[in-house]
Amino acid sequence: xxxxxxxxxxxxxxxxxxxxxxxxxxxxxxxxxxxxxxxxxxxxxxxxxxxxxxxxxxxxxxxxxxxxxxxxxxxxxxxxxxxxxxxxxxxxxxxxxxxxxxxxxxxxxxxxxxxxxxxxxxxxxxxxxxxxxxxxxxxxxxxxxxxxxxxxxxxxxxxxxxxxxxxxxxxxxxxxxxxxxxxxxxxxxxxxxxxxxxxxxxxxxxxxxxxxxxxxxxxxxxxxxxxxxxxxxxxxxxxxxxxxxxxxxxxxxxxxxxxxxxxxxxxxxxxxxxxxxxxxxxxxxxxxxxxxxxxxxxxxxxxxxxxxxxxxxxxxxxxxxxxxxxxxxxxxxxxxxxxxxxxxxxxxxxxxxxxxxxxxxxxxxxxxxxxxxxxxxxxxxxxxxxxxxxxxxxxxxxxxxxxxxxxxxxxxxxxxxxxxxxxxxxxxx
Amino acid sequence: xxxxxxxxxxxxxxxxxxxxxxxxxxxxxxxxxxxxxxxxxxxxxxxxxxxxxxxxxxxxxxxxxxxxxxxxxxxxxxxxxxxxxxxxxxxxxxxxxxxxxxxxxxxxxxxxxxxxxxxxxxxxxxxxxxxxxxxxxxxxxxxxxxxxxxxxxxxxxxxxxxxxxxxxxxxxxx
Ligand code: SF4
Numbered sequence: 145x146x147x148x149x150x151x152x153x154x155x156x157x158x159x160x161x162x163x164x165x166x167x168x169x170x171x172x173x174x175x176x177x178x179x180x181x182x183x184x185x186x187x188x189x190x191x192x193x194x195x196x197x198x199x200x201x202x203x204x205x206x207x208x209x210x211x212x213x214x215x216x217x218x219x220x221x222x223x224x225x226x227x228x229x230x231x232x233x234x235x236x237x238x239x240x241x242x243x244x245x246x247x248x249x250x251x252x253x254x255x256x257x258x259x260x261x262x263x264x265x266x267x268x269x270x271x272x273x274x275x276x277x278x279x280x281x282x283x284x285x286x287x288x289x290x291x292x293x294x295x296x297x298x299x300x301x302x303x304x305x306x307x308x309x310x311x312x313x314x315x316x317x318x319x320x321x322x323x324x325x326x327x328x329x330x331x332x333x334x335x336x337x338x339x340x341x342x343x344x345x346x347x348x349x350x351x352x353x354x355x356x357x358x359x360x361x362x363x364x365x366x367x368x369x370x371x372x373x374x375x376x377x378x379x380x381x382x383x384x385x386x387x388x389x390x391x392x393x394x395x396x397x398x399x400x401x402x403x404x405x406x407x408x409x410x411x412x413x414x415x416x417x418x419x420x421x422x423x424x425x426x427x428x429x430x431x432x433x434x435x436x437x438x439x440x441x442x443x444x445x446x447x448x449x450x451x452x453x454x455x456x457x458x459x460x461x462x463x464x465x466x467x468x469x470x471x472x473x474x475x476x477x478x479x480x481x482x483x484x485x486x487x488x489x490x491x492x493x494x495x496x497x498x499x500x501x502x503x504x505x506x507x508x509x510x511x512x513x514x515x516x517x518x519x520x521x522x523x524x525x526x527x528x529x530x531x532x533x534x535x536x537x538x539x540x541x542x543x544x545x546x547x548x549x550x551x552x553x554x555x556x557x558x559x560x561x562x563x564x565x566x567x568x569x570x571x572x573x
Numbered sequence: 574x575x576x577x578x579x580x581x582x583x584x585x586x587x588x589x590x591x592x593x594x595x596x597x598x599x600x601x602x603x604x605x606x607x608x609x610x611x612x613x614x615x616x617x618x619x620x621x622x623x624x625x626x627x628x629x630x631x632x633x634x635x636x637x638x639x640x641x642x643x644x645x646x647x648x649x650x651x652x653x654x655x656x657x658x659x660x661x662x663x664x665x666x667x668x669x670x671x672x673x674x675x676x677x678x679x680x681x682x683x684x685x686x687x688x689x690x691x692x693x694x695x696x697x698x699x700x701x702x703x704x705x706x707x708x709x710x711x712x713x714x715x716x717x718x719x720x721x722x723x724x725x726x727x728x729x730x731x732x733x734x735x736x737x738x739x740x741x742x743x744x745x746x747x
Contacts, residue, residue: 159747162729163727163728163729163732166728169747180600181645181646183603187603194744210601217603221603265644265646269644280668281644281668283644283645283646283649285672285740286671286675286739288740289739289743292743293743293747295743331588331638331641332588332664335638335641362642365638365666365667517597518597518598519597519598519600536642538590538593540592540615541597544596544598544615
């Protein structure tokens with residue numbers, strides 16, 4: 145019997161199985177940290193007299209959720225992370241001016257490689273599986289042990305394979321696709337499972353789009369989303385690995401060990417032809433409450449938010465700007481765009497995208513999570529509605545009493561112009 | 574070891590997420606105790622009032638996929654500082670479940686039929702539940718009604734509960 149990519153990664157990283165097949169203790173290649181869930185772990189380590197890290201080169205840290213600090217408490221959280229990074233010689237620490245949303249900046253810096261094990265005190269760590277890695281969100285205690293010992297426990301991974309055939313229509317994106325998949329699986333459908341995305345639709349996708357897809361695996365309960373590494377992966381990573389390999393082909397050959405065997409055992413295999421898939425949007429307050437934009441068209445909104453670890457990358461800003469170019473947003477809405485990293489911001493500036501957003505009437509913020517979790521930079525008032533490119537529509541997620549509709553950057557931009565949920569002109573019905 | 578015995582809070586809904594258990598705006602608190610007044614503040618459940626319904630409870634019984642969403646360990650902490658160390662459900666979101674055991678608390682899975690039975694027979698009553706970790710037995714009682722349920726608690730999970738959490742265990746073993 146063959147193995148899945150997740151099983152292969154587990155085999156390579158297994159430290160031991162202290163209770164038989166019940167649990168695997170895995171060695172970690174990377175431990176990512178941000179200022180919301182790490183300070184508590186740091187404080188606990190300090191109070192135990194264990195203010196150490198297992199390997200400062202394998203720990204990467206960023207202040208991203210609330211930056212610049214909005215009050216004394218968030219300033220304190222930033223300070224704890226900053227001081228800890230300095231004391232422990234963590235060189236890859238990103239503070240304001242160089243910081244961006246964790247799941248955008250860490251891949252951009254080349255910190256994730258095929259075959260890696262990655263944890264972070266953040267549920268959307270599943271994003272990094274787009275590189276053919278096993279990457280999982282954990283709580284502060286797992287994070288603390290990860291920082292101290294470089295290990296973490298996981299049950300044997302079961303995998304749902306999702307084969308995506310056909311070709312996405314113009315104006316339909318990986319965000320629409322993952323909303324459709326979550327609707328199919330439900331919010332509990334992939335609990336404790338790895339979600340493996342394969343097929344011609346994935347082969348044709350950029351790394352950015354694959355990250356959007358894997359980012360939302362957790363919304364179906366998935367432990368990690370995974371795409372097989374291919375030439376797209378190698379091209380993305382090339383600036384970081386070019387000294388390690390004689391050629392891109394050699395890199396691809398090495399990385400090709402991180403694909404599932406043809407006779408691997410799956411918990412479930414689902415196959416979809418997505419050629420007819422339309423732009424999708426959520427209603428209600430669970431990410432599996434999904435309809436086509438067509439069905440939801442005309443529903444009024446108060447705010448548009450384009451950003452986050454789901455859809456705040458350059459590709460997303462290009463798509464939104466293509467819709468907004470030459471248009472003004474409705475007088476009834478306010479628009480906020482947060483490029484996810486400084487590099488994305490600079491690129492958007494160089495390409496004239498920032499000017500398009502501003503001319504349309506958008507506010508452009510610095511890279512941060514901010515409004516995505518209702519912490520800063522665009523919190524909703526009671527009863528308000530936001531059209532958002534983020535990943536969670538839980539009640540109160542972007543502010544107490546607020547409602548969130550999740551959608552692609554194209555739909556969000558079109559919705560900004562009309563003030564009502566609207567299909568983008570890029571999608572020709 | 575923590576206390577695993579006491580009055581029961583029945584939450585009759587699936588997919589209760591960690592944002593509902595403790596909203597993101599409280600994640601800037603740096604002590605567990607500060608989370609106490611905000612537990613389940615945003616829970617969407619008809620008839621539930623966090624200000625009156627949580628006090629004095631030690632066990633939660635709920636439906637499927639409890640604790641989905643964010644990885645925040647603030648969710649188990651908010652339960653813990655309110656004296657709730659056990660949740661019984663059909664299943665749990667992976668990260669939430671691991672966080673519970675990592676804190677020396679228990680997230681116990683029961684078959685749907687047993688959860689249905691608990692709601693039918695005991696919700697609305699002055700019900701008490703006790704977990705016997707060594708025997709893996711849950712005792713449910715209200716007035717003259719009483720049930721004993723055999724449950725599965727993995728050896729690793731037991732070990733974390735006994736050790737007081739994953740940091741203690743890992744520090745000894747890795
Ligand atoms: S952008 Fe939103 S979902 Fe992503 S890491 Fe930040 S808060 Fe979490």
